[in-house]
Amino acid sequence: MTKYVGKPISRVDGVAKVTGKAKYAAEFKSPDLLYGWVISSDIAKGAITHIHTADALQVPGVVQVFTHENRPGLAWFDLSYKDQDAPPGSPFRPLHDAEVKYSGQPIALVVAETFELARYAASLIRVEYKVEEHATDLHANLSKARDPKLGVASLLKPPPPKPRGDFEKAFSEAPVQVSAKYVHSAEHHNPMEMFATTVVYEKKGKLTIYDKTQGAPNSQLYVSQVFGLPFKDVRVISSYVGGGFGSGLRPQYQLFLAVLAARQLKRSVRVSLTRQQMFTFGHRPATVQHISLGALNDGTLTAIRHDAIAETSQFEDYTEIVVNWSGMLYPAPNTKLSYKLVPLDVYTPLDMRAPGGVTGVPALECAIDELAHQAGIDPVELRLKNYTDRDMNSDLPYSSKELRECFRQGAERFGWSNRNPTPRSTRRGHTLIGWGMATGIWDATQGPARAEAVLTVNGKLRVSSATADIGTGTYTIMTQIAADTLGMPIEDVLFKLGDSDMPLAPIQGGSWTAATVGSAVKVACEDLGKKLFKMAQKMKNSPFANAKPDDIFFADAHIRLKNDPAIAVSLREIVGQNGGRAVSETSTSTPDFLEQRKYARSVHSAAFVEVEVDEDFGTVRVTRAVTAVAGGRILNPKTARSQILGGMVWGISKALEEESVLDHQFGRFMNHSLAEYHVPVNADIQDLDVIFVDESDTIVNPLGVKGLGEIGIIAMPAAIANAVFLATGKRVRELPITLDKLL
Incomplete structure (x- = not known):
């Protein structure tokens, strides 16, 4: 029986990353896609007295320039802006008002038919400020x-x-x-992938959001709260992350701006930050x-x-x-x-x-x-x-x-x-x-997390949890855990992550994902195994009719008797008794707080x-x-x-x-x-x-x-x-x- 945990398995997502199959937040296409370019403040403290946008708006192909003067009313109270990693205080609100709190603050978004047009139009915008004395020197x-x-x-x-x-x-x-x-x-974190969000505007105002984040559910929570949307109308996907190091723990401002523009214009919008703008948050x-x-x-x-x-x-x-x-x-x-x-x-x-x-x-x-x-x-x-x-x-x-x-x-x-x-x-x-x-x-x-394990009709194991993989190998180790728990060949196991529609998991950070999500994957596969064992007991002439859970083990995609491993039933045969439907189990793992x-x-x-x-x-x-x-x-x-x-x-x-x-x-x-x-x-x-x-x-x-x-x-x-x-x-x-x- 092959065991995978503890073995130097190569990354299961490696081929996708080196061949370009892995798609990142700024690479998703959508018909009629608009592009946003963020304008950053030139001063560190003060207020905007006027933003001259007329020249930019006259450029053919420029759709809108969003500023604090024309943004829609939103849920501006503190609680709505909190996310899983928010510290105490009053979170930053892009385009809230004329106040400038720090140098590089986003003060406008130019939206155009092409990225190049948006960038060019941004160069035509002039901003007047009332400058106040700032303090940025810790030592002073x-x-x-x-x-x-x-x-x-x-x-x-x-x-x-x-x-x-x-x-x-x-x-x-x-x-x-x-x-x-x-x-x-x-x-500064400086991951290779810069921050970007692609918002796909769908029927009835539903949003599918491809975001650079270390936690898709966290971005979903943020968008739902700020824009007053039901969770079911906001789906956030982040299957691959080109490095994070903590920079993606909190939703960054391009997410807010892309969603705001998409909802106002009722079109899909992508907002990408430059390398220089990667120095304007966190x-x-x-x-x-x-x-x-x-x-x-x-x-x-x-x-x-x-x-x-x-x-x-x-x-x-x-x-x-x-x-x-x-x-x-x-x-x-x-x-x-x-x-x-x-x-x-x-x-x-x-x-x-x-x-x-x-x-x-x-x-x-x-x-x-x-x-x-x-x-x-x-x-x-x-x-x-x-x-x-x-x-x-x-x-x-x-x-x-x-x-x-x-x-x-x-x-x-x-x-x-x-x-x-x-x-x-x-x-x-x-x-x-x-x-x-x-x-x-x-x-x-270790924190609480959920995972789903599904055995398909063709005998493949599909496991999922809404965690992230910022390059640490999460895809791989979760696949190993699932394969070992149900005794499956690793090539028959697929682990999926990075989707807010999947079972809830916390943001990936603090070195707790292996323990947190790994435990949830283990529990989900164990619970699925229990369900499959009960189904096997009900099969005609089942060799497990009188067996107890402690009498069996999983190996080589079979359930086997411990005292006679030759007596076995394949998992594919078991799921075949389910009327052509897959067998699934969703489970929650929580720490043993009393012991810990x-x-x-x-x-x-x-x-x-x-x-x-x-x-x-x-x-x-x-x-x-x-x-x-x-x-x-x-x-x-x-x-x-x-x-x-x-x-x-x-x-x-x-x-x-x-x-x-x-x-x-x-x-x-x-x-x-x-x-x-x-x-x-x-x-x-x-x-x-x-x-x-x-x-x-x-x-x-x-x-x-x-x-x-x-x-x-x-x-x-x-x-x-x-x-x-x-x-x-x-x-x-x-x-x-x-x-x-x-x-």
């Missing part, structure tokens, strides 16, 4: 930091825990002390952190203080878990953590791969490395000295934690025992060599990095890296390894290259293109290695899996920064580490 406004407003989002992003012990006293008495400021700039917020650590001479941590100040918009309080990780990783008896926000004239920040984790953990892990160097202790030994099997924030044991094995196996694979601990002492020709390491941690969560609340649930990692630093030019190159991950049960080693490799590459990007540069004179991100927003290319990436440490966890979810989408990035920036220190003797506490900071 740190004195305005305040506590975040709490809302429903705080259930998933809890505020810092209450202080433990007496930090001030313990720190002042500590013989080994470290205290430093860590800074990172804003970053980003990883710039953050300033202060960390103070106190320890005994043997490295035992006695005091931790971790404070963070991050930016948010003036209209919503976007928060991240930045400082809580300190209390989860290290059991210092005296801990004080705080997190505050500074409202600025920018768009609301947005979850970006490992939000908060890849902000807070790298700063903490750099401080831990500084402490190890000051105490004269190996960085791995220091972490083992302060190892804990409990989350000290919640005072709960971890459901599983094989971080020790991550340290051991990662160090062995990397050759860490050969490390020279003296900074600036190792060379290779004209370059300085440094080794660094760091710990990673991320939540292992007794444990802290996390995925852990350890990253080891070697860097070369050119002594004259200060350029940094990561020559090799190893990441060891304790991620529970690995469903597919190939897709799992791909996830970790992708995270490692992004960790290199975050540490050395990635930065959204704000010109505070204009309040605008200036490097809004892939030519100037630097991300790694092939030449930047050398030898990357991934280890999956064996870890069994029966608590986290029925599959025993932990999400891997985020954990690969979290430890890398600190490991690189720590390696740069060992190579050069210089601590750079502001990311990215560019050559000017080393020179």
